[in-house]
Amino acid sequence: MTDVQLHVFEEFADLARTLASAHRLLLLEHIAQGERSVERLAELSGLSIANASQHLQQLRRAGFVETRRDGKRVLYRLGTGPVIGLLSALRQYAEHNRAQIQGLVADRLHRxxxxxxxxxxxxxxxxxxxxxxxxxxxxxxxxxxxxxxxxxxxxxxxxxxxxxxxxxxxxxxxxxxxxxxxxxxxxxxxxxxxxxxxxxxxxxxxxxxxxxxxxxxxxxx
Missing domain, CATH: 3.40.250.10 (Rhodanese-like domain)
Structure with a gap:
């Protein structure tokens, strides 16, 4: 493997580490519905504002989310990349690799x-x-x-x-x-x-x- 290839895969690994958090994935799901303030995102995800802000900053550094100001509020939206497609692919792979996820969800929802x-x-x-x-x-x-x-x-x-x-x-x-x-x-x-x-x-x-x-x-x- 060349140094260039190694560098590229290190970047892939950094992105994967950013997504290696259930809280961040949950925050992305809520942001996918529309722009949200950190206060609203904290409320929806059951996190403290400080904790939600830390997770959001990591997502922002990786380009998964972007921000804009609305008066005194900072609103978060999805980044310009194929974030939804990435999350969908992750979900599909999890379902393929871990069929029990579907069973757990079905049991939890009693449907x-x-x-x-x-x-x-x-x-x-x-x-x-x-x-x-x-x-x-x-x-x-x-x-x-x-x-x-x-x-x-x-x-x-x-x-x-x-x-x-x-x-x-x-x-x-x-x-x-x-x-x-x-x-x-x-x-x-x-x-x-x-x-x-x-x-x-x-x-x-x-x-x-x-x-x-x-x-x-x-x-x-």
Whole structure:
């Protein structure tokens, strides 16, 4: 191995070490939903502000996140590189190499096999044919930052009391932050229990956006 090759692989190793933290991966998942302040990210991830800030600085040095100022606040967003693709590849390899992850997630969520997911490709075909309602069950602030075109936003904690807002016919496809996000599992359980035809999207909003598909934004009032 030449010195140049060694240097390149050392850079790869440095990037891998930056991602070798469950907290940093969790922070990246939250940032993938939209820009967030360090205070909000600390709240979402269950970290102290100081701890979250340390993790974010390491992610920033490696180029995984960028910042911009909004008055006195510093907002974090994903870096310009293929961060979502990298995280998706990491997840896919973990699932391939450690099949028990899927079993652990299933056990934790206590979900039956009837909660079969719909792939992004199948959803695109179904949307062209009509008769599908997209349901975004993430918090309103995440929906406002970006969502699938035409989606209805009903945060999961409001779903039970807002079922009347959903069409009675056709199929409902619920989605949230990603394949391990429990919100869409919960939504499909509620919907199927009330007689709706419902499935969850296999991936989440960040993967949809990273695939270069159309997204919409809205403004919070």
């Amino acid at each position: 039956p096999d009837r909660l079969e997911a719909i792939s992004r490709e199948e959803l695109l075909l179904r949307l062209r044919g009509g008769g599908v309602t997209l349901l975004d069950v993430r918090p309103e602030e995440e929906f406002a930052s970006g969502h699938l075109p035409g989606a209805i936003n009903i945060p999961i904690e409001e779903l039970e009391r807002r079922l009347a807002e959903l069409p009675a016919g056709g199929e409902i496809v619920a989605y949230c932050r990603g394949p391990y996000c429990a919100l869409s599992f919960d939504a499909v359980t509620v919907l199927q229990g009330r007689g709706f035809v419902a499935r969850r999207l296999e991936s989440g909003f960040p993967d949809w956006k990273a695939a270069g598909l159309a997204v919409e934004n809205s403004t919070l009032s």
